[in-house]
Amino acid sequence: MSNIHIRTRFAPSPTGFLHIGGLRTALYNYLFAKQNGGQFILRIEDTDRARFMEGAEENIIETLRTFGLDFDEGPVRQSEHLEKYKERAEELIQKRAAYEDAGAVRFKMPRDGVTHFTDIIHGEIQIENKTQEDFIILKSDGFPTYNLAHLVDDHDMAITHVIRGDEFISSMPKYAALHNAFGWDLPQYAHLPLLLNKNRAKLSKREGEIAVYDFLDKGYLKEAVLNFVALLGWHPKTDQEIFSLEDLIKEFKLEDVQKAGAIFDAAKLDWVNSEYIRQKSPREILMYLMDVGRPLGRPTSKSEYLEKIIALEQPRLKKLSELPERADYFFKEPEYNAVLLKWKKMSDEEIKKSLETSKQILEQINGKDFSKENLEKIFLDKAEDFKDRGELLWPLRVALTGRKTSPGPFEIMEILEKEKSISRVQNAINVIK
RNA sequence: GGCCCUAUAGUCUAGUCUGGUCUAGGACACCACGCUUUCAAUGUGGGAACACGGGUUCGAAUCCCGUUGGGGCCA
Numbered sequence: 001m002s003n004i005h006i007r008t009r010f011a012p013s014p015t016g017f018l019h020i021g022g023l024r025t026a027l028y029n030y031l032f033a034k035q036n037g038g039q040f041i042l043r044i045e046d047t048d049r050a051r052f053m054e055g056a057e058e059n060i061i062e063t064l065r066t067f068g069l070d071f072d073e074g075p076v077r078q079s080e081h082l083e084k085y086k087e088r089a090e091e092l093i094q095k096r097a098a099y100e101d102a103g104a105v106r107f108k109m110p111r112d113g114v115t116h117f118t119d120i121i122h123g124e125i126q127i128e129n130k131t132q133e134d135f136i137i138l139k140s141d142g143f144p145t146y147n148l149a150h151l152v153d154d155h156d157m158a159i160t161h162v163i164r165g166d167e168f169i170s171s172m173p174k175y176a177a178l179h180n181a182f183g184w185d186l187p188q189y190a191h192l193p194l195l196l197n198k199n200r201a202k203l204s205k206r207e208g209e210i211a212v213y214d215f216l217d218k219g220y221l222k223e224a225v226l227n228f229v230a231l232l233g234w235h236p237k238t239d240q241e242i243f244s245l246e247d248l249i250k251e252f253k254l255e256d257v258q259k260a261g262a263i264f265d266a267a268k269l270d271w272v273n274s275e276y277i278r279q280k281s282p283r284e285i286l287m288y289l290m291d292v293g294r295p296l297g298r299p300t301s302k303s304e305y306l307e308k309i310i311a312l313e314q315p316r317l318k319k320l321s322e323l324p325e326r327a328d329y330f331f332k333e334p335e336y337n338a339v340l341l342k343w344k345k346m347s348d349e350e351i352k353k354s355l356e357t358s359k360q361i362l363e364q365i366n367g368k369d370f371s372k373e374n375l376e377k378i379f380l381d382k383a384e385d386f387k388d389r390g391e392l393l394w395p396l397r398v399a400l401t402g403r404k405t406s407p408g409p410f411e412i413m414e415i416l417e418k419e420k421s422i423s424r425v426q427n428a429i430n431v432i433k
Numbered sequence: 434g435g436c437c438c439u440a441u442a443g444u445c446u447a448g449u450c451u452g453g454u455c456u457a458g459g460a461c462a463c464c465a466c467g468c469u470u471u472c473a474a475u476g477u478g479g480g481a482a483c484a485c486g487g488g489u490u491c492g493a494a495u496c497c498c499g500u501u502g503g504g505g506c507c508a
Binding site for chain 2: 122123125126127128131132133165166167168169170171172191193194196198200201202228231232233234235236237238239240241258259260261262263264265267268269270271272274278313315316317343383388389390391392393394395396397398401403404405406407408409
């Protein structure tokens with residue numbers, strides 16, 4: 001690899017926000033370039049005016065930046081080089097390799113022989129040329145088609161490796177013939193397997209919910225999305241599952257990319273996400289929430305308070321967006337369900353007694369000593385008087401949260417502090433007849 | 434319909450090139466049990482796959498042929 005200067009490109013059309021499949025293609029191009037000391041280039045293929053979407057290019061660039069997939073050159077916009085494609089089309093007409101047809105320019109596809117090329121992922125591929133037809137390279141409006149434009153640009157930009165989706169394999173005879181007509185050598189090709197939805201169909205923008213930004217908004221960390229997407233179609237020989245971008249640059253092997261399409265499995269993404277959530281400090285999560293998303297709502301409270309809450313819920317989160325719902329009892333008084341307050345077969349009287357015991361204990365503790373450790377010690381000691389700890393601790397925890405599930409009562413009371421803890425226990429007592 | 438790509442559990446995959454070490458490994462998900470006041474985390478265990486049929490071979494997930502399934506492109 002030493003004397004080949006590797007250059008890859010990511011060449012999306014600005015027809016929509018960058019989606020998850022595009023992110024993976026960009027990532028693989030980036031990884032391959034970087035691990036070989038080469039360049040990664042962004043090209044915007046904006047020659048299809050009908051499908052152009054306002055804001056798409058900005059979104060693509062911003063998303064790449066968010067994920068740290070910095071491009072070394074570009075964005076190169078095809079719409080800014082329309083003359084070039086016209087000249088190339090003209091060149092082919094001169095060479096009698098193309099001809100005019102109703103205002104468009106059509107390439108004369110040779111029908112004899114077989115196109116064979118080597119794909120880094122698929123190996124040798126052969127396609128008979130008689131399956132092809134003459135095809136348009138320049139439309140009557142003067143805009144080039146993908147067939148012409150991408151290939152002229154790849155040549156002019158000295159792209160050495162074309163890493164793109166599988167769907168272009170069947171058009172390879174066209175590209176090979178075009179290269180041949182220009183007298184150019186073929187670059188290296190690596191055709192990636194498609195990303196599929198649950199129904200095994202190509203993941204498409206039309207299904208929604210697949211724009212990369214949607215995932216960030218839904219509470220997925222960018223590290224998790226990148227990690228997950230890297231694993232759709234590639235895996236190292238080891239059992240490692242969690243990878244930083246740096247890890248990926250080291251470990252990724254283009255030739256090890258899978259040949260068959262991969263289904264996007266949200267459950268695994270959730271797991272990867274929870275791994276990354278647990279790796280972060282509460283402060284980092286708070287900063288992230290304030291920066292990227294707003295799932296926590298307006299951080300009106302002191303950030304120190306929020307950090308404590310985050311620390312509690314953090315190990316339980318699959319997505320950051322779950323936080324407000326899960327921690328709502330810190331921001332509003334719980335409503336009690338008398339049935340929920342009951343532990344196993346306790347009678348109303350026993351529940352009431354249990355809660356009153358808790359209340360008495362709390363009243364005797366100095367507000368300054370409301371630490372998780374101290375509370376735990378005192379309560380567990382007192383719980384010895386009950387048949388099982390649950391008789392004391394379950395009603396207490398429900399009184400504090402109003403919830404069937406939550407973190408433990410001691411860490412919650414540490415955050416709630418004395419006054420609020422006692423008032424909640426009292427409120428729960430009042431509910432019981 | 435034509436052409437092309439593809440095929441290990443529900444999902445992502447290791448193993449396939451260089452056949453034996455594979456009674457097929459890991460992860461997610463799922464189930465059970467342990468810990469535990471609940472949840473989460475964690476520990477232990479479990480169910481679950483080489484698409485099918487022929488060959489080649491002493492021996493095939495691995496090589497060859499065919500079939501079927503899935504996908505893509507074009508029409």
